[in-house]
Amino acid sequence: xxxxxxxxxxxxxxxxxxxxxxxxxxxxxxxxxxxxxxxxxxxxxxxxxxxxxxxxxxxxxxxxxxxxxxxxxxxxxxxxxxxxxxxxxxxxxxxxxxxxxxxxxxxxxxxxxxxxxxxxxxxxxxxxxxxxxxxxxxxxxxxxxxxxxxxxxxxxxxxxxxxxxxxxxxxxxxxxxxxxxxxxxxxxxxxxxxxxxxxxxxxxxxxxxxxxxxxxxxxxxxxxxxxxxxxxxxxxxxxxxxxxxxxxxxxxxxxxxxxxxxxxxxxxxxxxxxxxxxxxxxxxxxxxxxxxxxxxxxxxxxxxxxxxxxxxxxxxxxxxxxxxxxxxxxxxxxxxxxxxxxxxxxxxxxxxxxxxxxxxxxxxxxxxxxxxxxxxxxxxxxxxxxxxxxxxxxxxxxxxxxxxxxxxxxxxxxxxxxxxxxxxxxxxxxxxxxxxxxxxxxxxxxxxxxxxxxxxxxxxxxxxxxxxxxxxxxxxxxxxxxxxxxxxxxxxxxxxxxxxxxxxxxxxxxxxxxxxxxxxxxxxxxxxxxxxxxxxxxxxxxxxxxxxxxxxxxxxxxxxxxxxxxxxxxxxxxxxxxxxxxxxxxxxxxxxxxxxxxxxxxxxxxxxxxxxxxxxxxxxxxxxxxxxxxxxxxxxxxxxxxxxxxxxxxxxxxxxxxxxxxxxxxxxxxxxxxxxxxxxxxxxxxxxxx
Amino acid sequence: xxxxxxxxxxxxxxxxxxxxxxxxxxxxxxxxxxxxxxxxxxxxxxxxxxxxxxxxxxxxxxxxxxxxxxxxxxxxxxxxxxxxxxxxxxxxxxxxxxxxxxxxxxxxxxxxxxxxxxxxxxxxxxxxxxx
Numbered sequence: 058x059x060x061x062x063x064x065x066x067x068x069x070x071x072x073x074x075x076x077x078x079x080x081x082x083x084x085x086x087x088x089x090x091x092x093x094x095x096x097x098x099x100x101x102x103x104x105x106x107x108x109x110x111x112x113x114x115x116x117x118x119x120x121x122x123x124x125x126x127x128x129x130x131x132x133x134x135x136x137x138x139x140x141x142x143x144x145x146x147x148x149x150x151x152x153x154x155x156x157x158x159x160x161x162x163x164x165x166x167x168x169x170x171x172x173x174x175x176x177x178x179x180x181x182x183x184x185x186x187x188x189x190x191x192x193x194x195x196x197x198x199x200x201x202x203x204x205x206x207x208x209x210x211x212x213x214x215x216x217x218x219x220x221x222x223x224x225x226x227x228x229x230x231x232x233x234x235x236x237x238x239x240x241x242x243x244x245x246x247x248x249x250x251x252x253x254x255x256x257x258x259x260x261x262x263x264x265x266x267x268x269x270x271x272x273x274x275x276x277x278x279x280x281x282x283x284x285x286x287x288x289x290x291x292x293x294x295x296x297x298x299x300x301x302x303x304x305x306x307x308x309x310x311x312x313x314x315x316x317x318x319x320x321x322x323x324x325x326x327x328x329x330x331x332x333x334x335x336x337x338x339x340x341x342x343x344x345x346x347x348x349x350x351x352x353x354x355x356x357x358x359x360x361x362x363x364x365x366x367x368x369x370x371x372x373x374x375x376x377x378x379x380x381x382x383x384x385x386x387x388x389x390x391x392x393x394x395x396x397x398x399x400x401x402x403x404x405x406x407x408x409x410x411x412x413x414x415x416x417x418x419x420x421x422x423x424x425x426x427x428x429x430x431x432x433x434x435x436x437x438x439x440x441x442x443x444x445x446x447x448x449x450x451x452x453x454x455x456x457x458x459x460x461x462x463x464x465x466x467x468x469x470x471x472x473x474x475x476x477x478x479x480x481x482x483x484x485x486x487x488x489x490x491x492x493x494x495x496x497x498x499x500x501x502x503x504x505x506x507x508x509x510x511x512x513x514x515x516x517x518x519x520x521x522x523x524x525x526x527x528x529x530x531x532x533x534x535x536x537x538x539x540x541x542x543x544x545x546x547x548x549x550x551x552x553x554x555x556x557x558x559x560x561x562x563x564x565x566x567x568x569x570x571x572x573x574x575x576x577x578x579x580x581x582x583x584x585x586x587x588x589x590x591x592x593x594x595x596x597x598x599x600x601x602x603x604x605x606x607x608x609x610x611x612x613x614x615x616x617x618x619x620x621x622x623x624x625x626x627x628x629x630x631x632x633x634x635x636x637x638x639x640x641x642x643x644x645x646x647x648x649x650x651x652x653x654x655x656x657x658x659x660x661x662x663x664x665x666x667x668x669x670x671x672x673x674x675x676x677x678x679x680x681x682x683x684x685x686x687x688x689x690x691x692x693x694x695x696x697x698x699x700x701x702x703x704x705x706x707x708x709x710x711x712x713x714x715x716x717x718x719x720x721x722x723x724x725x726x727x728x729x730x731x732x733x734x735x736x737x738x739x740x741x742x743x744x745x746x747x
Numbered sequence: 748x749x750x751x752x753x754x755x756x757x758x759x760x761x762x763x764x765x766x767x768x769x770x771x772x773x774x775x776x777x778x779x780x781x782x783x784x785x786x787x788x789x790x791x792x793x794x795x796x797x798x799x800x801x802x803x804x805x806x807x808x809x810x811x812x813x814x815x816x817x818x819x820x821x822x823x824x825x826x827x828x829x830x831x832x833x834x835x836x837x838x839x840x841x842x843x844x845x846x847x848x849x850x851x852x853x854x855x856x857x858x859x860x861x862x863x864x865x866x867x868x869x870x871x872x873x874x875x876x877x878x
Binding site: 139140 | 759760761762765768772804832833840841844850851852853854855856857858860863864867868
């Protein structure tokens with residue numbers, strides 16, 4: 058945390074007079090500032106000595122000759138720098154030093170990327186410290202963020218409020234939702250105390266509906282599983298059990314806040330000055346932003362489309378095309394008209410500023426800029442966009458994108474995929490029996506099913522993926538760089554998560570819900586967004602016809618006879634509980650299955666010159682009644698079944714002898730029990746695709 | 748209004764000076780400083796400050812050892828201790844609070860805010876923090 062973050066607005070200061078000679082608060086600040094400055098003059102040399110130690114360590118590291126002694130010493134010096142630079146008005150120096158300390162910790166070898174980062178950071182320190190410190194603190198103070206506490210525990214609220222400024226938070230308090238009309242800022246994070254609530258789930262729903270984008274920390278009394286399950290359906294939240302100490306609450310809040318929000322925002326920086334680009338890259342990356350830098354304004358459009366940034370930083374003076382012209386062009390493209398654009402400019406005369414706003418720039422930062430100021434402006438801009446998006450472009454009920462918004466992004470994704478020869482998969486999901494749920498339980502419960510699915514989808518897809526609610530109960534998920542079968546796997550694991558969710562019906566009993574999905578790949582299954590959608594829709598309809606609750610790829614043979622003698626996977630295992638689980642996991646991935654209970658049955662069905670059952674994959678348990686797995690495997694090998702069929706052996710222990718034996722006998726692979734279902738599903742998939 | 752008296756124990760000269768200057772100039776408190784854990788112990792016994800700001804990472808006798816000794820001496824065991832450290836994670840906080848610290852202040856601190864952080868941690872009202 059920068060030392061400046063905890064500074065409050067001046068009106069909250071209640072300073073009293075310090076000494077008769079120096080009666081004004083301003084005077085005291087000035088004298089302290091002067092003193093700090095003096096102190097810096099005295100200690101700058103010592104600080105730069107510390108930097109030299111770091112520089113020495115980096116030099117050795119680059120030559121692969123960093124001793125553990127020097128590494129330890131450098132870590133210590135970085136620690137000291139982190140603890141002091143901010144005091145003198147070098148908050149960025151503190152951030153860098155802290156990151157350096159972190160990188161040097163321990164004695165594990167550094168990865169190449171870490172070495173690069175370390176070298177970058179160390180190289181930036183000296184020039185940074187040779188520049189004047191941040192003088193005018195008030196300009197670069199990051200405002201504290203609002204933590205809204207909904208609780209009737211006044212004592213707890215008071216204690217949290219005391220510690221909050223140290224984490225750059227300030228507390229707003231309300232006892233009930235609806236009473237917080239006087240909120241002067243949008244909360245950055247909400248802490249909801251449900252201990253005294255008779256209907257915690259309803260209360261949470263109200264909060265989630267009112268502030269859909271604000272991360273939530275839930276404080277509850279018991280750690281009963283039911284409670285946690287009910288609470289968990291509100292998605293991106295942390296769960297705390299009472300009693301919790303104020304500092305623990307704040308730690309959790311700060312962490313939740315950090316992982317949520319604008320931290321993953323992507324920023325495209327266009328400037329012809331490589332030094333500025335490098336500096337910005339270090340600065341922004343250190344704050345968790347994804348940064349793409351671009352030096353050539355003439356190839357700007359390509360960079361823009363490839364990056365798909367959340368924010369654009371433009372230099373005003375560039376050779377070839379000026380930043381103003383770029384900005385104007387970006388604004389006139391409907392796809393980018395809402396992109397936040399920030400200018401770096403050496404000119405801040407009224408005429409230039411007028412021109413900037415005439416081309417609809419959002420904001421500008423005068424050069425030379427200070428890190429903190431730039432960061433505040435970036436965060437403000439992103440915050441605003443996020444708010445706008447949450448109001449306009451996301452579906453109010455489920456929190457995922459609306460159809461309009463996603464169509465725009467999808468078209469861009471497909472074009473990008475063309476250029477890079479990347480696959481894109483589109484999944485179409487449909488909640489099973491939603492009408493039935495609505496009729497039986499009422500629309501409020503039906504809505505909560507949709508909302509839960511929306512939340513799972515939002516948290517399952519990131520980055521370049523797009524999730525949208527297309528209509529009523531239909532969702533679209535588009536996965537960049539994923540093949541059809543990758544997509545089926547991903548959706549199947551989402552389906553497994555969704556199946557775990559429980560909803561309470563009118564009569565108080567719990568019920569679960571499922572969805573069906575079809576996955577199509579671009580361009581193989583459809584050369585346009587429309588074609589792709591239709592292919593996925595076809596697969597979705599097959600999934601529904603096959604009994605719902607499953608994910609099918611497009612282009613499959615939809616009219617597979619249900620009692621065919623050709624199946625995808627045959628399970629040979631006498632453990633009924635296990636086979637039930639396996640059949641379920643396979644079915645939701647769209648595979649057909651057949652179970653056999655013992656060795657002789659397996660040999661009878663699968664072996665012989667004309668076997669009555671054909672499988673692509675056999676999952677074969679080693680210990681079987683009648684004839685063990687090795688015996689079955691040997692027979693399968695003898696009868697040449699292994700030519701068309703892959704056998705995955707389920708061993709009880711991972712004994713080397715057993716493993717070798719299975720492989721010698723011609724098994725495709727083996728997995729030891731107890732195994733992880735996703736891993737086994739990957740094996741099955743590989744076996745079928747090879 | 749009593750004049751608040753704080754003892755600052757930190758091995759780094761610049762931090763000692765800036766913390767001292769901050770609390771003297773901005774808050775008008777009386778400040779005593781010590782450059783090591785052992786010097787801090789002596790001064791805590793002889794000067795009986797109202798509170799102690801203690802650095803965590805010091806050579807020889809570090810903050811954890813110092814607070815242990817402070818807690819064991821009858822003359823000092825009631826004096827509230829606030830840790831100052833550049834490493835504040837949830838687990839560290841818990842460890843430090845367990846050792847008997849009233850609060851943990853993150854380094855680097857803002858010289859203009861330090862007295863507020865100290866007052867809040869000790870339950871002193873902000874209004875009474877001046878002379």
